[in-house]
Amino acid sequence: xxxxxxxxxxxxxxxxxxxxxxxxxxxxxxxxxxxxxxxxxxxxxxxxxxxxxxxxxxxxxxxxxxxxxxxxxxxxxxxxxxxxxxxxxxxxxxxxxxxxxxxxxxxxxxxxxxxxxxxxxxxxxxxxxxxxxxxxxxxxxxxxxxxxxxxx
Amino acid sequence: xxxxxxxxxxxxxxxxxxxxxxxxxxxxxxxxxxxxxxxxxxxxxxxxxxxxxxxxxxxxxxxxxxxxxxxxxxxxxxxxxxxxxxxxxxxxxxxxxxxxxxxxxxxxxxxxxxxxxxxxxxxxxxxxxxxxxxxxxxxxxxxxxxxxxxxxxxxxxxxxxxxxxxxxxxxxxxxxxxxxxxxxxxxxxxxxxxxxxxxxxxxxxxxxxxxxxxxxxxxxxxxxxxxxxxxxxxxxxxxxxxxxxxxxxxxxxxxxxxxxxxxxxxxxxxxxxxxxxxxxxxxxxxxxxxxxxxxxxxxxxxxxxxxxxxxxxxxxxxxxxxxxxxxxxxxxxxxxxxxxxxxxxxxxxxxxxxxxxxxxxxxxxxxxxxxxxxxxxxxxxxxxxxxxxxxxxxxxxxxxxxxxxxxxxxxxxxxxxxxxxxxxxxxxxxxxxxxxxxxxxxxxxxxxxxxxxxxxxxxxxxxxxxxxxxxxxxxxxxxxxxxxxxxxxxxxxxxxxxxxxxxxxxxxxxxxxxxxxxxxxxxxxxxxxxxxxxxxxxxxxxxxxxxxxxxxxxxxxxxxxxxxxxxxxxxxxxxxxxxxxxxxxxxxxxxxxxxxxxxxxxxxxxxxxxxxxxxxxxxxxxxxxx
Numbered sequence: 033x034x035x036x037x038x039x040x041x042x043x044x045x046x047x048x049x050x051x052x053x054x055x056x057x058x059x060x061x062x063x064x065x066x067x068x069x070x071x072x073x074x075x076x077x078x079x080x081x082x083x084x085x086x087x088x089x090x091x092x093x094x095x096x097x098x099x100x101x102x103x104x105x106x107x108x109x110x111x112x113x114x115x116x117x118x119x120x121x122x123x124x125x126x127x128x129x130x131x132x133x134x135x136x137x138x139x140x141x142x143x144x145x146x147x148x149x150x151x152x153x154x155x156x157x158x159x160x161x162x163x164x165x166x167x168x169x170x171x172x173x174x175x176x177x178x179x180x181x182x183x184x
Numbered sequence: 185x186x187x188x189x190x191x192x193x194x195x196x197x198x199x200x201x202x203x204x205x206x207x208x209x210x211x212x213x214x215x216x217x218x219x220x221x222x223x224x225x226x227x228x229x230x231x232x233x234x235x236x237x238x239x240x241x242x243x244x245x246x247x248x249x250x251x252x253x254x255x256x257x258x259x260x261x262x263x264x265x266x267x268x269x270x271x272x273x274x275x276x277x278x279x280x281x282x283x284x285x286x287x288x289x290x291x292x293x294x295x296x297x298x299x300x301x302x303x304x305x306x307x308x309x310x311x312x313x314x315x316x317x318x319x320x321x322x323x324x325x326x327x328x329x330x331x332x333x334x335x336x337x338x339x340x341x342x343x344x345x346x347x348x349x350x351x352x353x354x355x356x357x358x359x360x361x362x363x364x365x366x367x368x369x370x371x372x373x374x375x376x377x378x379x380x381x382x383x384x385x386x387x388x389x390x391x392x393x394x395x396x397x398x399x400x401x402x403x404x405x406x407x408x409x410x411x412x413x414x415x416x417x418x419x420x421x422x423x424x425x426x427x428x429x430x431x432x433x434x435x436x437x438x439x440x441x442x443x444x445x446x447x448x449x450x451x452x453x454x455x456x457x458x459x460x461x462x463x464x465x466x467x468x469x470x471x472x473x474x475x476x477x478x479x480x481x482x483x484x485x486x487x488x489x490x491x492x493x494x495x496x497x498x499x500x501x502x503x504x505x506x507x508x509x510x511x512x513x514x515x516x517x518x519x520x521x522x523x524x525x526x527x528x529x530x531x532x533x534x535x536x537x538x539x540x541x542x543x544x545x546x547x548x549x550x551x552x553x554x555x556x557x558x559x560x561x562x563x564x565x566x567x568x569x570x571x572x573x574x575x576x577x578x579x580x581x582x583x584x585x586x587x588x589x590x591x592x593x594x595x596x597x598x599x600x601x602x603x604x605x606x607x608x609x610x611x612x613x614x615x616x617x618x619x620x621x622x623x624x625x626x627x628x629x630x631x632x633x634x635x636x637x638x639x640x641x642x643x644x645x646x647x648x649x650x651x652x653x654x655x656x657x658x659x660x661x662x663x664x665x666x667x668x669x670x671x672x673x674x675x676x677x678x679x680x681x682x683x684x685x686x687x688x689x690x691x692x693x694x695x696x697x698x699x700x701x702x703x704x705x706x707x708x709x710x711x712x713x714x715x716x717x718x719x720x721x722x723x724x725x726x727x728x729x730x731x732x733x734x735x736x737x738x739x740x741x742x743x744x745x746x747x748x749x750x751x752x753x754x755x756x757x758x759x760x761x762x763x764x765x766x767x768x769x770x771x772x773x774x775x776x777x778x779x780x781x782x783x784x785x786x787x788x789x790x791x792x793x794x795x796x797x798x799x800x801x802x803x804x805x806x807x808x809x810x
Contacts, residue, residue, distance in 0.1 A: 048373075049355065049356075049373070049375070049376075051375075052373075052375065053375070056373070056374055056375055059322075060373065060374065063324075064315070065315065065318070065319075065321075065322040066314075066315025068319070068321070068435055068483075069321065069435065069436070069512060070434050070435060070436075070483075070515065071515040071740055071741055072514065072515060073515065073740050073741075073742075075515075075740055075741040075742060076434060076515075076741055078434055078435065105315065106313070106314065106315040107314065107315040109314075110314060115310075115313065115314070119313040119314065120313075122309070122313050123304075123305070123306075123309040123310060123313055124305070126305035126306050126309065126707055126711055128217075128306065128309065128312055128313075129217035129218065129219070129484055129711060129712075129715055130216055130217030130434075130481060130482070130483055130484030130485075131217065131308065131309075131312035131317055131319075131481070132319060132433075132434050132435045132481075132482075132483035132484060133434045133483075134312050134313060135315060138313065156749070157749040157750050158749075158750070160749045161748045161749045161750050162748075163748075163749070164434055164741060164746060164748065165434065166432055166433060166434050166483075166484050166486070166719065166746065167217050167484040167715045167719070168714060168715035168716065168717065168718025168719045168722075168747075168752070169711070169714070169715060169718075170718060170747075170748075170749045170752040171714060171718075171752060171753070171755070171756060172711070172714070173749075174749070
């Protein structure tokens with residue numbers, strides 16, 4: 033089936049089997065691997081992307097559904113070679129170990145900050161609670177979101 | 185290529201000066217989020233007097249780096265960090281003298297001033313936050329296909345009959361592979377491979393469980409122990425238990441294999457690139473020199489990647505179909521077929537005299553084999569399955585026995601091996617004795633400790649947490665635990681918890697004092713401490729891999745909750761105490777070791793519930809509270 037998606041501000045044409053998930057299409061057809069497979073059930077947040085500014089699980093969204101939204105992945109957060117504030121903040125706070133879940137956290141944080149530019153600790157914890165992290169960098173990620181909020 | 189580990193390391197195998205003035209560093213250790221790439225870059229940059237951005241670190245590529253046994257035991261900085269420090273000092277001298285960078289690396293290079301804590305916090309960070317980082321599952325080779333494996337219902341089951349007609353007819357399917365007991369599908373797309381593997385109709389034969397014996401290994405013998413215990417003024421006997429848990433990486437295991445007629449290249453998230461190379465060579469029937477293992481970042485791995493399972497499966501599929509294969513396990517496969525941390529029952533009895541000095545201590549540790557080889561060799565097992573079974577206290581009569589029991593589940597390494605279970609038992613029983621004597625558990629520990637470094641971390645964590653002054657009660661409690669980890673890292677921790685009327689435990693602040701010798705990268709050490717504390721708190725309070733007779737019932741995160749952003753401590757306070765003159769001893773594992781006991785002891789302090797079985801659920805707290 034042929035589909036046209038808007039990803040990171042660019043229209044992309046796809047020819048994939050019906051029912052293909054947005055996650056598989058991003059990773060295997062569009063070469064955008066920042067959204068990652070973690071569970072395939074919408075339970076871990078590793079595959080989060082922005083759909084019209086909202087964090088969604090790309091493992092549960094079909095390409096067909098995605099075609100109705102503006103999709104942004106972590107590859108599209110920076111603009112003009114400049115890191116977004118949330119990306120710089122994660123670097124500066126070293127809010128990562130293995131980095132596998134980082135993309136999903138960045139997406140949740142970007143969606144949060146767009147809606148609530150100066151979130152409280154509890155709001156940050158709630159917004160990032162869908163993002164599982166086994167290495168245990170949650171406290172650093174909270175600091176990074178606050179740092180980014182201060183710079184916005 | 186060096187055949188023996190770290191034997192007479194040579195400079196030309198470790199540091200290369202590039203024509204453009206950059207420096208390339210080689211190590212057989214691998215990075216999986218613990219920060220050694222950054223630490224190695226900082227060590228070499230400091231030694232050469234250059235900036236970190238001029239250093240490239242090559243890790244684990246078997247075609248480029250000297251032999252290494254593997255990345256485990258928190259030994260990377262102690263082993264390769266030290267070699268690189270000496271190598272950089274030699275290289276700097278040779279560069280100044282205008283001589284080539286070659287020759288044996290001398291043993292005795294004096295330690296210079298500590299490197300300033302400058303430069304990037306993590307060298308991979310810019311790639312990770314922009315999505316440019318390439319994890320194993322992101323590797324893409326020309327002509328690459330996707331694999332999926334048909335899993336048996338239980339470990340050891342064998343396929344008796346396979347009907348693959350439906351699977352072969354499905355869209356995108358290129359091959360159904362049957363290689364001994366391995367049955368898999370190769371397809372053009374990931375979803376196609378998974379769907380076709382599920383469409384295979386397989387009759388499995390489940391062989392009767394092998395009747396294996398428990399192997400008992402004495403770690404410390406003293407025939408007078410039981411008699412001395414009988415005469416103790418205060419004596420506590422208790423049994424503690426921990427369930428199987430999963431490594432639970434956020435990204436399930438993955439590998440990419442490109443197996444040709446006479447050579448193979450495998451991209452893997454392995455902790456043992458050379459061990460995996462040898463295993464692949466044997467499976468594929470190739471000479472070891474024809475197999476190249478290139479480590480790529482896996483999702484964080486906490487021991488389970490000491491096994492080569494997914495990489496070997498990918499290689500077998502690739503060999504069978506003659507194409508490069510990306511194999512990524514599903515979440516369900518990772519829980520059900522990934523190696524688990526062993527379960528254990530810890531039977532301990534300790535006693536003091538009237539002055540609160542230990543007189544005797546008996547400990548029987550019942551566990552499954554820890555470590556990737558699951559060794560039963562007594563000397564090695566004492567260091568893996570029996571790690572930290574001996575208490576760090578002065579005990580005149582000590583009898584410690586390790587009992588390794590057969591497991592229906594595959595088990596392997598998990599961060600700190602058996603140290604976590606042993607220290608949970610040891611530091612819990614110490615707390616129980618202090619309670620029985622009606623005294624401060626800090627004073628009991630200090631009275632029974634001569635080691636000045638252990639005393640120092642205990643005093644430090646007590647001071648930072650205001651242990652002696654901080655009010656308790658109303659469901660709020662503080663718990664203390666400490667250890668001298670296997671390789672020499674000292675650590676003491678205080679957990680603060682609140683226990684709700686329904687028994688639910690919430691973490692408050694957490695304090696940690698750690699003495700790992702010389703600290704190379706303070707931020708890296710702090711990040712490891714924080715992560716290890718959060719991870720251990722997660723399995724202390726939440727985790728259990730549900731299984732019966734080796735059939736794992738856990739399939740997803742809904743039935744295997746781990747700590748989320750809502751569950752982690754409100755704050756983690758860390759004091760780094762390593763003296764610059766002491767050799768570095770490692771930080772990846774030790775900070776997670778005392779956590780379970782610190783939390784269990786805090787729960788007791790908060791509400792009087794002594795929970796001896798993990799995880800510490802609300803049900804267990806209510807049952808123990810009375």
